[in-house]
Amino acid sequence: MMAADAGATVLETNDSDPMKPDKAKTKFDVIIIGAGPSGYTAGIYCSRAGYDTLILSGILPGGQLVNTTEVENYPGFENGIMGPDLMIDMRKQSQRMGTTIIDDEAVDVDFRRSPFKVLTSSEEYEGRAVIIATGANPRKMGLAGEQTFAGKGVSYCATCDGPFFRNQEIVVVGGGDSAIEEATFLTKFGTTVHIIHRRDELRASKVMQERAFNNEKIKIHWDSAVTDIKGDQKMQQVIIKNLKTNEESTINAGGLFVAIGHEPNTKLFKGQIDLDDEGYVVLKNKTHTNIEGVFAAGDVHDRSYRQAITAAGYGCMAAIDVDKYLTESADKKE
Known part of the structure; x- marks a missing residue:
């Protein structure tokens, strides 16, 4: 999975996206912050489960795989696949399931009560559940x-x-x-x-x-x-x-x-959820943070594996946990 020249903009694909985002809409069942393998996978699972799902992709849709060339170790591709191509395919698959994807960066959050608020420089979004999938960058x-x-x-x-x-x-x-x-x-x-x-x-x-x-x-x-x-x-x-x-x-x-360490992209969440001394999200149980209804997936909490396949796996796990949380929340209201 060789890293390629940074600065590629291959994921600016709105013109060919099967579904254009409705930017006027601000309330969703699930908000996913980040659009790497964990974020896109979570989007696929949440949307497929019938939840109105938003992915805020950030300034670099696709995460670290956008800056790679050939990926040989992601299952399903006998001859390998280019990192950006893998991310484009994940993006399109998530959209095909009904996920709204907006290429904007979250600049603030409010996790004090549900519905949770996620703010960009131009809009405020509300979600009944949030999945943090902002990843980590190598130093x-x-x-x-x-x-x-x-x-x-x-x-x-x-x-x-x-x-x-x-x-x-x-x-x-x-x-x-x-x-x-x-x-x-x-x-x-x-x-x-x-x-x-x-x-x-x-x-x-x-x-x-x-x-x-x-x-x-x-x-x-x-x-x-x-x-x-x-x-x-x-x-x-x-x-x-x-x-x-x-x-x-x-x-x-x-x-x-x-190999001089990684920096999790969690400054946005300081004071909102529990982070460890190095800034990684602390999980209370499985993909649950200390805030009920807020989950995390991928390199933002995983300091051990840091692989595309494990990030995707965590995205799946977080989406399943979100489904259980939203289902139980609905049951309590009835």
Whole structure:
């Protein structure tokens, strides 16, 4: 699932959408905030269950998959599928089920009472239930070459992209559990996996450190940072600098994996629902948040898997939980 050039606008598909959104309508049974695999899947299930459903897609409809090229690990596509194409198909399927999709960004919410309110810069929407599916973004190093070679060697997901780098040297940036886990996984494919870490000791757990130290394919570059990424059509070289000696060296590598953490897109919900110290949504039970009627699905709470297929699964689970919640709420009123 290689990351591609950012900034693609391939999901601006309103002209060909089978159903144009009724922007005058503001009250729905279910409001889904976010339009990645979890959001679209939740839309499919909620609409198919007969609920009047709105997806507010945000400023980047399709989530992280919009910025990927070939997706090989999503079931049902023998020869793979381009990430943007997968998201367009999910969008159209959700619309075919009756979901209203509006390409607008939520800027505020009010979860104090039902119906819940979700505000954009131009409208206020009400929903009897809300599914938060805003995802998370990988932290980046901030180098120009990181953007230039995104999808051309630079990746943020070893599980997604590791097989693309068989028999090549690979670089992993980071020193925590995620970085060591990714480096260990990548030894299945790479000839040598170089871990670039800014300090003189790893932050990873002792067990993870021992795995790295005992793996002959892993080479750790202490007190070092990536300063540049070079190549022609694809990334070919990673320039690193020792932060103590200022000595620079070059690694001829086919892939560079950035594993310095993720940032969940939850600033909007601070003070409205429970978040953990890193900003991830805290689930009370299954997909339920601490607010009855507000649910979460996908990378916004999942810090472990971060795959399109697991995000879609969580979207399904959240929709089923919403159905149960709305059904029980209706029963109580009768």
